[in-house]
Amino acid sequence: MYNTDIPTRAELPTSAQLLRSTAIAFVAAAGILVTIVLPSEYAIDPTGVGRMLKLTEMGEIKTQLAEEAERDRQKNSTGSVEQSVRPVPDQRSSLFGSTLADLFVSPAQASGRVVLAQAAGRKDETIITLKPGEGVEYKLTMKAGAKVSFLWAADGGVVNYDMHGTPTGGGKEKSYKQGRGVVSDEGVLTAEGEGGHGWFWRNRGSKDVTIRLKTDGAYAEIKRMT
Structure with missing residues (x-):
């Protein structure tokens, strides 16, 4: 059997070459950190490249939504959790009419759009009104691996949102x-663990915004958390 020849001392990299390679790797990593990681994760952009x-x-x-969600959760920690599923009003805006109408087309007409699951489970339609600057959080109680089809639309403006999950008994939020x-x-x-999974919305506009949320799937209840 042929064994590869052991390299000679002259073929091995010198200490200077190793130090130079290490320095180049360090500079490259620092560059990636400053120009990509810090801007995209923490909105810190000292170079302007981000x-x-x-x-x-x-x-x-990311930072704004995380701060808003944390403030609202802290404010709600001393309050009670209430369920707020309101009846559907008769009048619908043009946005809801065009958006929600597509939800109920047949699978043949859907052409790749997400259609609410037909499997046994629960269905709800929740109406939420947010005043300017107001935030709200709704969560579905789900088992690990459970799936819920959803559709929400805002009428009267746009919103910031964070779709997330919190494990039962606390733990790191996803x-x-x-x-x-x-x-x-x-x-x-899709719930990555047993617990509450849902949305936090914030109205940053100057007018009231109404959110219509439709959910269908494997969940026990829907709760308003804030």
């Missing part, structure tokens, strides 16, 4: 999706 790449805006959304200045969203929420 804003050019639109990463700083992403970081601003953020599934975030957005700023959004008018609607739809999809399937």
